[in-house]
Amino acid sequence: MIEFRSVSKRFPDGTLAVGEFNLVIPARRTTVLVGSSGSGKTTLLRMINRMVDPSSGTVEIDGESVQDRDPVTLRRSIGYVMQNSGLMPHFTVIDNVSTVLRLNGASRRDAHARARELLDTVGLDRALADRYPSQLSGGQQQRVGVARGLAADPNILLMDEPFGAVDPIVRSELQQELLRLQRELGKTVVFVTHDIDEALLLGDQIVILDAGARIVQQGSPDEILANPADGFVSAFIGADRGKRALSLRQTPHGMIVVDADGRTQGRLVEDPSHAAAQRGSAAEPGPAAGGGD
Numbered sequence: 001m002i003e004f005r006s007v008s009k010r011f012p013d014g015t016l017a018v019g020e021f022n023l024v025i026p027a028r029r030t031t032v033l034v035g036s037s038g039s040g041k042t043t044l045l046r047m048i049n050r051m052v053d054p055s056s057g058t059v060e061i062d063g064e065s066v067q068d069r070d071p072v073t074l075r076r077s078i079g080y081v082m083q084n085s086g087l088m089p090h091f092t093v094i095d096n097v098s099t100v101l102r103l104n105g106a107s108r109r110d111a112h113a114r115a116r117e118l119l120d121t122v123g124l125d126r127a128l129a130d131r132y133p134s135q136l137s138g139g140q141q142q143r144v145g146v147a148r149g150l151a152a153d154p155n156i157l158l159m160d161e162p163f164g165a166v167d168p169i170v171r172s173e174l175q176q177e178l179l180r181l182q183r184e185l186g187k188t189v190v191f192v193t194h195d196i197d198e199a200l201l202l203g204d205q206i207v208i209l210d211a212g213a214r215i216v217q218q219g220s221p222d223e224i225l226a227n228p229a230d231g232f233v234s235a236f237i238g239a240d241r242g243k244r245a246l247s248l249r250q251t252p253h254g255m256i257v258v259d260a261d262g263r264t265q266g267r268l269v270e271d272p273s274h275a276a277a278q279r280g281s282a283a284e285p286g287p288a289a290g291g292g293d
């Protein structure tokens, strides 16, 4: 678990990037920080691994203040994936992925063996291991970035707009890969994005931020979609637009679902898993059903 307690960050030029910020980030879940440009998302992320130190307040990991940890060791124990992959251009893929392992003392042979496994984990062909970053597509570079972030098998993975610079199709593939990885690995992921659709897709917890990292709303995707806290959140999630505002319409052919523009989107069907759960609970003998004669 990561906890921000009354954290503020004022940069030397006087900019207040984060003001009195409090948040609990649960372990083994994905928390998405979403907000417009300059709302302090990156600053928050970087305070977790001490790339930025708070001006006041504390950031704790499992109850221990990160200020009490050596910044270099702390940084190597936390995965960090950024936009444009942040790969070292003169290192091959395999060397980029194995750098942290080597810094942590692994032999070259062991580090490379582990790095090859990581290429499998993120869905990259091992044949790419000896290429340089410039010889990869943007999507492949981001996968290498994720492999590198996972190299030290960190409990925490910080992701700063990792899919922001790739085209929409590749972006969607990478999002699906992250969902799969998260199901398999169960890391504590803190993910920063501008994109509310990405936030709703990936987040177990979503934190919507305004300037100065003021929390406008925090909750699960369901909670936020069903109950936007105010007009700002409604506008941000597009609550009244397109597929976010579905309604039922009776037609001569049956009931259909239409979007905010009146375009047909589909029909209502029973959710099979929900129906099965309902049947299961109906089959269990309730208190009144027991006892008999």
Ligand SMILES: Nc1ncnc2c1ncn2[C@@H]1O[C@H](COP(=O)(O)OP(=O)(O)OP(=O)(O)O)[C@@H](O)[C@H]1O
Binding pocket: 011, 012, 013, 015, 016, 017, 035, 036, 037, 038, 039, 040, 041, 042, 043, 044, 194
């Ligand atoms: N080193 C710095 N010195 C001064 N001001 C800074 C510094 N780094 C960030 N800021 C300012 O702090 C505020 C928050 O920046 P931050 O990068 O955390 O926002 P963000 O939400 O991640 O933005 P974006 O989505 O554009 O990346 C901004 O006003 C920014 O200009």
